[in-house]
Amino acid sequence: MxxxxxxxxxxxxxxxxxxxxxxxxxxxxxxxxxxxxxxxxxxxxxxxxxxxxxxxxxxxxxxxxxxxxxxxxxxxxxxxxxxxxxxxxxxxxxxxxxxxxxxxxxxxxxxxxxxxxxxxxxxxxxxxxxxxxxxxxxxxxxxxxxxxxxxxxxxxxxxxxxxxxxxxxxxxxxxxxxxxxxxxxxxxxxxxxxxxxxxxxxxxxxxxxxxxxxxxxxxxIKLKPAKSNNVVDWRVVVNPGQARELLTAVTYIGRTRGPMLTAMFACMYFAGLRPAEAQGLRKQDCLLPEKGWGQITLIKTRPQSGTRYTDTGRSFDERGLKHRKESEDRVVPIPPELVAILRTHIETFGTAPDGRLFYTRGGGTFSGTAYATVWHMARPLALTPDRVASPLAGRPYDLRHAAVSLWLNAGVHAPEVAERAGHSVDVLLKIYAKCIDGQREVANQRIDKALES
Incomplete structure (x- = not known):
């Protein structure tokens, strides 16, 4: 050789x-x-x-x-x-x-x-x-x-x-x-x-x-394991009032950690962001007018992994968006309520040296354990005991589920919801099938109207 x-x-x-x-x-x-x-x-x-x-x-x-x-x-x-x-x-x-x-x-x-x-x-x-x-x-x-x-x-x-x-x-x-x-x-x-x-x-x-x-x-090999249900459980989905109560409760957790994370959780609820997408959000990615709707342009995420698997030796590597090419971004319109929350957040906490909105005291990234702990401490402050014992908003990720469910139930067309959430339409409708409420009656009314014409 x-x-x-x-x-x-x-x-x-x-x-x-x-x-x-x-x-x-x-x-x-x-x-x-x-x-x-x-x-x-x-x-x-x-x-x-x-x-x-x-x-x-x-x-x-x-x-x-x-x-x-x-x-x-x-x-x-x-x-x-x-x-x-x-x-x-x-x-x-x-x-x-x-x-x-x-x-x-x-x-x-x-x-x-x-x-x-x-x-x-x-x-x-x-x-x-x-x-x-x-x-x-x-x-x-x-x-x-x-x-x-x-x-x-x-x-x-x-x-x-x-x-x-x-x-x-x-x-x-x-x-x-x-x-x-x-x-x-x-x-x-x-x-x-x-x-x-x-x-x-x-x-x-x-x-x-x-x-x-x-x-x-x-x-x-034709092995078909028992099908698991990947559909979002409708019981985890909060309504707007419950979401606001939870966000308020987060502000009471800790001297700075809760208040710092409030806006991050708000991004998950009002913009449907994944946690890793919110962690990578920078000031330069946000359009935050004094009035009206704003806009977030998602470019990078910060997913968490074991340090042995990253190139930096830290728990977080900066990556492109999930299910997209490395250079491809995603634009998400955000309502005035979230615009106001982000403006206040920036005025209060500023940004990390690289422009990130959500960062630890040392300028790092919050671990999944850290923000989940804050969330679990806030739930009893915002919810009644029977709801605390239920699956309702059991995880921070359930805020994203609530956002997408809200958009679908508001009658926003599935392709638009999929674009904002970063899903394919097929996956979107499959995952959120049980969270779409009241659409049958709306469909019946539309069909009646079409038949009358």
Whole structure:
């Protein structure tokens, strides 16, 4: 095997000689041209992106196979554990912190299901901890393993099934079934299962591309977990009066934390923002006239993840909007009441150095635990005991649900509501189906009027 850093990349081209659409990736290494054909343009572009990322990281390329160091390790892996570790290292640079976290949790669950019945199996929690800390992290982020972790690592390496065993449907099915359960033994939500299955499917697709598997075995598995209800529970939705009472109660929590967070919660209710969107809101993103409606232009979010998954080493990375391209923004009109709240907030607290409206005493970002604690302390001040015991506004996120429900029940057209909320229309109507009240009577009246004309 000879190595070279002399690599170039050519544009992906459609294969004109095949009847069925296929796309060819071609790249010369030390003058020797290599190529790989894919059934779809997205797969081809993803593969080309992986090659380019490897080159940017300074990896050498094998002149015989054309593959970079990281891909060659994945291709030469003998066990699932070896392959999964190599796969993570290939995917890590491309992913946001939350996506990295999702990949790790998926690989941990799958890896535990792809082991032999070997003596001396460590405790499951210790296995998970070892995989998270000493396997499924880049080398430079891994802590030094202690004696217990060393023993666990040796067991995992010895017990991991050969990756070729996944050509057998029973092993692939066992791994998929592991994704249907949460750590506490409860069934995972359908959305959670689908997200993890997509990660596993991509990993196996990658293994098939490298020749470790004949085909992707998940394509043969028809596992349908029990459908979970992702529809918003109408009982969590507050009315405008209750929302205002809650916002007032928040101002009584703490000397500055409650008053600082009041406007953030108001953005979630009056503008339907997600918490991470509100956390990323800056003064320069707001149009706040003295009278009338204003406008928020959402550009960045600040989702929370474990520090091991972020590029900054902090709990928050700045990212683009959910379900949108990195540079794409979202404009949300805001009512005069929220305009007044934000103007007062800025006059009282100013902004962080980067212009953010909601920041901690040290200029950081409020953790989910911090603002949830304030919210839970405010509920008993604003609600009657029977409502405190109910699901009503049990989480800050329920303010967003209340906002979207209010817009829909006010008769705002679904496409407009979806645009403001950052949803697709299909997802919007599915999630909020039980929160749309009184629309049947309105529809009947409109149909009557149309029939009379």
């Amino acid at each position: 000879s190595r070279s850093y002399d690599v170039k990349f050519w544009k992906t081209k459609r294969n004109a000689s095949s009847k069925k659409p296929s796309y060819v990736v071609r790249w010369p290494v030390d003058g020797k041209v290599h190529s790989k054909t894919f059934g779809g343009s997205e797969l081809a572009e993803n593969f080309l992106s992986d090659l380019r990322q490897a080159a940017r990281r300074g990896e050498w390329f094998d002149t015989d196979t054309g593959l970079p160091e990281s891909m060659l390790k994945a291709r030469n892996a003998r066990t699932w554990l070896e392959f999964a570790r190599a796969y993570l290292n290939v995917r890590w640079p491309h992913q946001a912190a939350k996506s990295r976290e999702g990949i790790v949790e998926t690989l941990v669950a799958v890896t535990l299901s792809l082991t032999t019945e070997r003596k001396g199996r460590p405790d499951t929690e210790l296995l998970r901890k070892t995989l998270r800390n000493h396997v499924f992290l880049p080398k430079d982020r891994q802590p030094e393993p202690d004696a217990q972790s060393e023993i666990t690592l040796r067991w995992l390496e010895a017990a991991s099934l050969p990756i070729t065993e996944l050509n057998e449907t029973r092993h692939a099915r066992a791994a998929v079934e592991a994704l249907t359960m949460l750590l506490d033994g409860q069934a995972a939500a359908l959305s959670t299962f689908r997200r993890k299955r997509a990660v596993f499917h991509h990993a196996l697709e990658y293994a098939a591309e490298l020749g470790d598997l004949d085909t992707n075995p998940l394509d043969r």
